Amino acid sequence: MKSIAVAILNWNGRPLLERFLPSVLQHSDQGDVIVIDNGSTDDSIEWLKSHHPDVRIIALESNSGYAGGYNEGMKQIEHEYVVLLNSDVEVTKNWLQPILDRFASDEQIGAIQPKILSLNEPSKFEYAGAAGGFIDQLGYPFCRGRIFYFTEEDKGQYNDAMPVFWSTGACLAVRAEAYHKAGELDPQFFAHMEEIDLCWRMQRNGYSCWVEPASEVYHLGGGTLSSQSTQKTYLNFRNNLILLTKNLPQRKILSVILARLILDGVAGIQFALKGQIPHTLAIVKAHFHFYGRYGKIVKRRSGEFPWPLTGVYRQSIVRQVFLGGMKSFDKLTKSAFTFPKASRNS
Template sequence: MKSMRSTLRQLRGSRRRSRRKAPRAVRRSSTTQPTRQELGYGAGYEDGKRAGIESFETLFDGTSIIIPTYNQAKYLKSCVESISEHTDLPYEIIIVDNGSTDETAEYLKQIGSQVRYRILADNHGFAGAVNIGLMMAKGTTLLLLNNDTLVTDNWLDNMLACLNSESKIGMVGPVTNYISGDQQIDVPYTDIVDMYEFARRNNELNSARWIRTDRLVGFCLLFRRELLEKVGYLDEGFEVGNFEDDDYNIRVRLQGYSLVIARDSFIHHFGSVSMKATGQQFESINERNMRFYMSKWGNPHELIHLVNEWRIQRDELFGTMPRAGGLTDFYPNHVLVKGVGETIYWLDNGKRRPLTGNAMLPVARLSQLDMRRYPIGEPIEANDPAILSAQSGAAGSLAASADGLRYWVEAGTKRRVATQEAAERWGLDRGQTRLMDDTELSSLQDELPIIAPVVLRQSL
């Protein structure tokens, strides 16, 4: 079998041989009538443009493989070639280049229709590049893949089998030779030539080797589009890279989904090549993102336990386990939000009502995935009594227990506020926090906690 590299050379050569110089445009005066050829071309162009717009949200029954990359053209080429050689199921490749200064852009322009790509003017970080790739993706399943990986026989087949084996599995990851946590395994090879034979033996479908975990590393993550619709995009508050995958794990688990390692799927990982390229900045980047993670979550595992207990109690009371509605279940009511446009909305009992007048409360930025979960309601004036009540603190207030936990108290209910960061991001800390004793707090009905919205620095 010819190597993928040889095949690509032949394809590129045939494309070069088939090229013809485009005829130079004929300069016409304003009175010259267009030719039939020009009219036909214009009509065809408009038909194609219209068809593209109409089919923009059309999905295909396959996997969108999203690869963020930065200044690692050699690894990227090898990664793409390994996908082509070892993936038989329907897929598309989407590459988002974070403003590389090496030959990455030239490579992407040469491979043409083999992949879809976006070349960014500057570095948006791992989360920012992945989010753009997710916005571009057309597959019913989505896979995030580092550029410094080599995939192997049956890698995707076995991961998909695991994901589709149970509706409550949220994300699946493979095992590898180099990663933190439980996904790293001992390997016998020391040369890439021997790696593929080891992977072939390892990648025999075996559901007994699928194990649940509390953490999957973002070097390779597979999940359904439905999960993206509920959990949303990666948090771009994690700059450059690191901890954005830990953050996403927490949000997936808050929805009641489990994380699974498919040990019958092995891929090779050269190991954090892009992050290592940051040199002396690596430690400061890692430290900064760790602080952001802690300020956003505090103790996320306690929060997950709290949510699981709440669901069990609701099941006992009402006979049905509450379904995971989406990340917006963990957002407060009666706050101001906006999406990518300029319109500001008032969240009011599951609807978003366009605000008329000047906003006098903080406005939180939400993704379009989040915004779509709120149907549009009737417009509301900025001086409406409901908004004035929120401004004065009469509608709801921030309370603290004796042990320092924060709660949002409103209409006879209490909602645990994950951290001070969450309170600030929603503007819940605008009034004075009052101290409540255990007796007062226990008299209030428990509802789902409030978490901070993700940071989004740009749209597609």
């Protein structure tokens, strides 16, 4: 058995498997390729058995989302490292080796992502992860190469490997030991931001999360929920509130949630002014769901809550972008980021 596995979660995604699995098989000699089927009702499994009989299939009985599907699959994977790979990702030659080398460089690295570029616009970073994830003081996630919906062109400006706050779930390589110690992915997220929650908990446990741009992949994006989906809006706003309540120090929760209530209200008004009322209602629904479960979320808090952690931007990214016009990562104030000493190891 090889030390690393590439685990692809599939749910009724035969067209994506047909399109993207060949590149994974072609360029993943260093790893074992596994498909975790999340209770598909199409002919995905039959197609895999017919066209790729050597690919290991872990068949789950029902669809339990990104988090639940990978958690169940990880129970049956015994590799030291596992790449949780979206089914709509095209990998490139030798993409696994830099990830393996980075893991080998430090036993405290818990997660790594490659550089994520857009399959539809290959010269640009892709929304989901770009060149590494960060978070601001109010819990807004963003990336090197992508802030909110503003994606940058890749000119090699972010080719240095470095620790980040979170590594993207589109292509998330984890040290299995760190994954399980952190408590795995949280199923209550179902989809969106569960990898940020996992990386946050890894950092709280003393592990670091990295981006390794020497590894490069191309992400189609929108394979599960499109950017126009009200369900995606609902999940993003709800899950962000859950994320903050689970992981922030107690002294910060109330002030941050109150600030988010105001800013999320502004976002809802903007949707309404654009005639996108269903998205406004999705934000309202997200907040009501969160407040209804707040007590249960708080009761599940455990462990230490150090703050700030690596990759925190101690300013408001909303203010910087929408009032200051800073729509690219390299324009942000570098001294406002929290990094350990000698963090940029290439």
